[in-house]
Amino acid sequence: MPLNRRAFRWSASALAALCGVWLALAPAVCDGQAAEAKTIDLPAPRQSGGLPLMDVFSKPATAVDLGSGRLSMQHLSNLLWAGSGGGRARAETSSGGGTVLRTTDIYVLLKAGAFVYEPGSHTLKQIAAQDIRGLCGLTDPRWQAPVTLVYVVDLAKSARPGMSEKELSAAMDAGVMTQNVSLYCASESLSAGERTVANPRALGRRLRLRPEQRIAAAQVIGYQQQ
Numbered sequence: 001m002p003l004n005r006r007a008f009r010w011s012a013s014a015l016a017a018l019c020g021v022w023l024a025l026a027p028a029v030c031d032g033q034a035a036e037a038k039t040i041d042l043p044a045p046r047q048s049g050g051l052p053l054m055d056v057f058s059k060p061a062t063a064v065d066l067g068s069g070r071l072s073m074q075h076l077s078n079l080l081w082a083g084s085g086g087g088r089a090r091a092e093t094s095s096g097g098g099t100v101l102r103t104t105d106i107y108v109l110l111k112a113g114a115f116v117y118e119p120g121s122h123t124l125k126q127i128a129a130q131d132i133r134g135l136c137g138l139t140d141p142r143w144q145a146p147v148t149l150v151y152v153v154d155l156a157k158s159a160r161p162g163m164s165e166k167e168l169s170a171a172m173d174a175g176v177m178t179q180n181v182s183l184y185c186a187s188e189s190l191s192a193g194e195r196t197v198a199n200p201r202a203l204g205r206r207l208r209l210r211p212e213q214r215i216a217a218a219q220v221i222g223y224q225q226q
Contacts, residue, residue, distance in 0.1 A: 045081035050187035064222035082184040137198030145220035174216035
């Protein structure tokens, strides 16, 4: 029975994703040496504009348009800056006056590869040169969203005394960051939605996570579906 156009497009996309997953799981080695990671300088975040906060809260959630193309570098810069706390992050201090170490890192999965966001320098450091968005799980078609953010907590950085307290604090930190991104997206007519990671171990290996690092949440970002 011949495939209709929609079925063919989905099959082609799924096949491309499976090829990307296979390449992602293969070692990135050339002549015995790992490919040199590149760093992308993000444009300065725009710290004004967008809808007022209460207007953002009143807007209904919208689905991500999977065929809308990639986000601009300016949007990516803004949402990562917002997700990391913006100007508030630099002002965070403990009750004793010392600097609070952030326990959550944002990993950015794009068609162009996987990166970790460095808030201090406002840059993206490349982790993988392949498209590994499909490692989050192909059963959810939102793997095709232009941007997937993966929030990774580092329990080794937590100053909490017990493991349960470390995990609770890290989960709260990741939750605040995802909410920051969601609010920014709503203010700029973008769409953000949380998603599960089907195989966190496989994704963690590809992101080169240490045993103390855990995937806490994942979020897909794109333009709003009309």
